[in-house]
Amino acid sequence: MTELQPGDIAPDFTLPLDDGTLFHLAAQRGHPVVLYFYPADGTAGCTDENREFSERAAQFAALGARLVGISPDGIAKHLKFRAKYDLAVPLAADPEHRAITAFGLWQPKKLYGREFMGLVRTSFIIAADGTIVAIVRATRIRGHAQSVLQALQAHLRQVPLT
Numbered sequence: 001m002t003e004l005q006p007g008d009i010a011p012d013f014t015l016p017l018d019d020g021t022l023f024h025l026a027a028q029r030g031h032p033v034v035l036y037f038y039p040a041d042g043t044a045g046c047t048d049e050n051r052e053f054s055e056r057a058a059q060f061a062a063l064g065a066r067l068v069g070i071s072p073d074g075i076a077k078h079l080k081f082r083a084k085y086d087l088a089v090p091l092a093a094d095p096e097h098r099a100i101t102a103f104g105l106w107q108p109k110k111l112y113g114r115e116f117m118g119l120v121r122t123s124f125i126i127a128a129d130g131t132i133v134a135i136v137r138a139t140r141i142r143g144h145a146q147s148v149l150q151a152l153q154a155h156l157r158q159v160p161l162t
Helices: 044-055 055-063 077-084 098-102 145-157
Strands: 014-016 021-025 034-037 065-070 091-093 106-111 114-119 121-128 132-137
Touching: 014 091, 034 098, 034 145, 044 055, 044 065, 044 077, 044 145, 055 065, 055 145, 077 091, 121 145, 132 145
Parallel strands: 034 065, 065 091
Antiparallel strands: 014 021, 034 121, 106 114, 121 132
């Protein structure tokens, strides 16, 4: 599979959200979408990341962007995670790795000398026309949400008014 790049059309997918609805990426056309992919509910890093995105959810909304977190965990785990940390961002369940694989994020990883397949923590900013405008790799968890927000703001400053 070829790695996605800015300018590519984002792969379409439909996933269930923890509020009982379905998130269909193609149905979001007309406004920007920010997808942040994270490995697992309840781990220290993922908790920090989700809390930081939740703290900035209103800022993303004020820019007209739909913000969604995606992990391989199921809806039941998402619901517990959301309740425990009072998260403000909708969480999509992808236990079959449909979107995760389509975005090229299910990859070999190495931790403490052990190799395994896992999700590479990454965020995508998708323009109103469905093209990927930015791919933000989470090299550090703390501050990642702010980096994504800044990338979205930079993109919107470049979009011509119609």
